Amino acid sequence: MDQRLISISRTRKTWKNATRNVMVSPLRLFFPETPEDIAHIIRDAETNHLCVRAVGSGHSFSPVAISHDYLLNMRNLRKVHQIDKSSLKPEARAHPDFERYYVKAEAGITVKELNRQLDNMGLALRNMGAVNFQTVSGALSTATHGSGIAQPAFPDMVRSLYVAGADGKFFQIEPADGITDPGKFSSERGEQLIQDDDIFYSVLVSFGAMGIIYAVNFEVVPEFLIKEMREMTDWNTLKQQLISGHFIEKVVRKYEYVSFRVNPYAVNGRHLCAVVKQEILPGKPKLSLNSRFKNLKSSIFGNIPLLPTFLIWYLNIRPKAAIKSIDGFLEGTKDKVFIGKSHRTLYQSGTNIKRHGISSEFAFPVDPEKIVEIIEKIFVQAEKNIRDGNLYQTSHIPVRFVQASKAYLSTAYGRETAYIDIPLLQKTIGDYEILDRYQDIIISEGGIPHWGKINNRLYSKHDITRKNFPELTKWQKVRRQLDPRDTFINAFIEKTGLLKDPGSTV
Numbered sequence: 058m059d060q061r062l063i064s065i066s067r068t069r070k071t072w073k074n075a076t077r078n079v080m081v082s083p084l085r086l087f088f089p090e091t092p093e094d095i096a097h098i099i100r101d102a103e104t105n106h107l108c109v110r111a112v113g114s115g116h117s118f119s120p121v122a123i124s125h126d127y128l129l130n131m132r133n134l135r136k137v138h139q140i141d142k143s144s145l146k147p148e149a150r151a152h153p154d155f156e157r158y159y160v161k162a163e164a165g166i167t168v169k170e171l172n173r174q175l176d177n178m179g180l181a182l183r184n185m186g187a188v189n190f191q192t193v194s195g196a197l198s199t200a201t202h203g204s205g206i207a208q209p210a211f212p213d214m215v216r217s218l219y220v221a222g223a224d225g226k227f228f229q230i231e232p233a234d235g236i237t238d239p240g241k242f243s244s245e246r247g248e249q250l251i252q253d254d255d256i257f258y259s260v261l262v263s264f265g266a267m268g269i270i271y272a273v274n275f276e277v278v279p280e281f282l283i284k285e286m287r288e289m290t291d292w293n294t295l296k297q298q299l300i301s302g303h304f305i306e307k308v309v310r311k312y313e314y315v316s317f318r319v320n321p322y323a324v325n326g327r328h329l330c331a332v333v334k335q336e337i338l339p340g341k342p343k344l345s346l347n348s349r350f351k352n353l354k355s356s357i358f359g360n361i362p363l364l365p366t367f368l369i370w371y372l373n374i375r376p377k378a379a380i381k382s383i384d385g386f387l388e389g390t391k392d393k394v395f396i397g398k399s400h401r402t403l404y405q406s407g408t409n410i411k412r413h414g415i416s417s418e419f420a421f422p423v424d425p426e427k428i429v430e431i432i433e434k435i436f437v438q439a440e441k442n443i444r445d446g447n448l449y450q451t452s453h454i455p456v457r458f459v460q461a462s463k464a465y466l467s468t469a470y471g472r473e474t475a476y477i478d479i480p481l482l483q484k485t486i487g488d489y490e491i492l493d494r495y496q497d498i499i500i501s502e503g504g505i506p507h508w509g510k511i512n513n514r515l516y517s518k519h520d521i522t523r524k525n526f527p528e529l530t531k532w533q534k535v536r537r538q539l540d541p542r543d544t545f546i547n548a549f550i551e552k553t554g555l556l557k558d559p560g561s562t563v
C-alpha cells in the first residue's frame with residue numbers, strides 16, 4: 058500500500074454504529090480527503106480482491122453499513138455550494154412560475170450542517186427525517202423519510218449523484234431527463250455524465266452497493282417557516298376519522314406535513330394519540346414570543362444526557378410504568394403553536410434518541426383500513442407480550458405519510474406510503490425480542506421493513522424482497538454493470554437477497 062493510503066487510514070480500529078448494536082473491525086478504516094483518495098482506495102481494494110464501503114454517521118440500526126475489508130469514514134468531505142446553473146438545461150434553471158435552486162453537497166456533510174449552511178444562503182431542504190444526525194449520502198442510501206404526503210423523502214430531492222465506481226472511475230449520474238445539458242457539460246475531475254433512469258433510480262437507494270458517493274446535487278427551495286400544531290385525541294376518534302376518509306383527505310392532504318403518534322397501551326380504556334399538523338407559512342410572519350420556542354419540556358428532557366440511562370434502569374425494575382409514561386410523554390410534547398424555520402420544525406427529537414432509541418419501521422400503501430388493522434394488531438401484541446413474558450414496550454407508535462418515490466429500492470417506491478414505526482428504548486428488557494415479534498406479524502401483513510432500521514427478520518426470507526420491489530431485477534442488472542467484481546457488496550446485501558437472481562428459489 059502506498060504512503061498516501063497509509064497516511065489517511067488506521068488499522069486495529071473498531072467502528073460502532075450510533076446505538077452500538079453493530080460493530081466491526083475492518084482491515085482498514087480510511088478517512089479520505091478528496092474524491093481522488095476514494096478512487097485510489099477502490100483501485101487498491103480491487104487489486105487485493107477486497108470490498109470497500111462508505112459509512113455515514115452510523116445511524117442505521119441494521120448492519121447495512123459495515124464492511125470487513127475497507128471502510129471509509131466520509132467526515133472530511135463536507136463542503137457545500139450552490140451549483141453554477143450555466144451548464145443546466147433552461148427548464149432546470151427556472152420553472153415558468155418560480156426560480157429553481159440546487160446545491161452540491163459533499164457526501165460526508167450531516168443533515169444538520171447542510172441545514173445550517175443552506176440557512177446562510179437563504180435556502181432550505183424541502184423535507185427531512187425526524188432527526189438531523191445522518192450524513193446526506195447515508196440518509197439517501199436507505200431512503201430516509203420524514204412526513205408529508207406530497208413531500209419528497211431524501212432520495213427524491215436528489216438531482217445528480219457523483220460516484221466513484223469500479224476501477225476508481227468517476228460518474229455524474231442523473232435521470233434520463235436530468236438537469237444537466239449534455240452539450241454544456243464540463244466535468245471537474247473527468248466524470249462521465251450518465252443520464253439514464255434505470256441507473257439513476259437504482260443507485261439512489263443502493264446502500265453503498267454500487268460505488269462510493271462523493272457528492273450529491275440536491276434541489277432546494279427558498280427558506281420557509283412552518284407552523285406546527287399538536288392536538289391530543291384518542292384512538293377511537295382517530296380510527297373513525299381514518300375509516301371515514303376524513304383524516305387522509307382533510308388533514309393529511311390539507312397540511313404539508315402530518316403525522317400521528319399513538320400509545321400502544323390503553324390507559325383507563327383509552328389509547329392516547331397526538332396528531333402533529335405542520336403547515337408552510339407564506340412570507341415572513343411576525344413571531345410571537347411563545348410561538349418561537351419549541352415545547353420547552355420535551356426539548357429539555359430530550360437532551361439531558363443521563364436521563365435515558367435512569368429511565369431505562371427505572372423501567373427495567375418497574376416495567377408497568379411504561380404504560381402511563383407513554384401518555385405522559387405524549388401529553389408533554391403538546392405545543393400550543395410553534396412557528397419556526399423549516400428545519401427546526403421538522404426536527405422532532407432530542408439528542409438522547411441517537412444512543413438509546415432503536416426501532417423497526419414498516420411501509421404500507423396509504424390505505425386507512427390497513428393502517429387501522431396494523432395499529433390494532435400492535436395493540437394486541439403489546440398486551441400479549443405482557444401476558445406471555447411480562448415484557449413492556451417503551452414508546453408510542455409514530456405513523457408518517459410520504460410521497461411516492463421513484464427510487465427503485467425505496468420502501469415508498471411507486472405509491473404514496475404510510476410508515477408505521479415501533480421505537481423502543483434499547484436495553485429495556487426484551488427490546489430486540491419485542492421487535493422480532495412485531496417484524497413477524499407486520500411483514501406477514503405486507504409491511505416493507507425500513508432498510509436502516511432493525512430488519513433482521515428479512516434475512517433469508519428473500520421472497521419478501523423480491524415481492525416488494527418490482528424493479529429489483531433492473532436494480533440487480535445495474536449493480537452488476539457498475540460493480541462487475543463485487544467490490545461494493547457486504548453481508549447485509551447478500552443476507553437480504555438483493556444479489557440473488559430473481560429466478561432463484563434459494
Ligand SMILES: Cc1cc2nc3c(=O)[nH]c(=O)nc-3n(C[C@H](O)[C@H](O)[C@H](O)COP(=O)(O)OP(=O)(O)OC[C@H]3O[C@@H](n4cnc5c(N)ncnc54)[C@H](O)[C@@H]3O)c2cc1C
Nearest residue numbers: 113114115116117186187191192195198201202265270509
Ligand atoms: C435517532 C434516529 C432517528 C432516525 N429517524 C429516521 C427518520 O425519521 N426517518 C427515516 O427514514 N429514518 C430514520 N432513521 C434511520 C436513518 O436515517 C438511516 O438509517 C440513515 O441511513 C442513516 O444515515 P447515516 O449517515 O448514519 O448512514 P449509515 O447508517 O452510516 O449508512 C447507511 C447506508 O448508507 C451507505 N453510505 C453511507 N455513505 C455513503 C456514501 N458516501 N456512498 C455510498 N454509500 C454510503 C452505507 O454503506 C450504508 O449502507 C433514524 C435513525 C436514528 C438513529
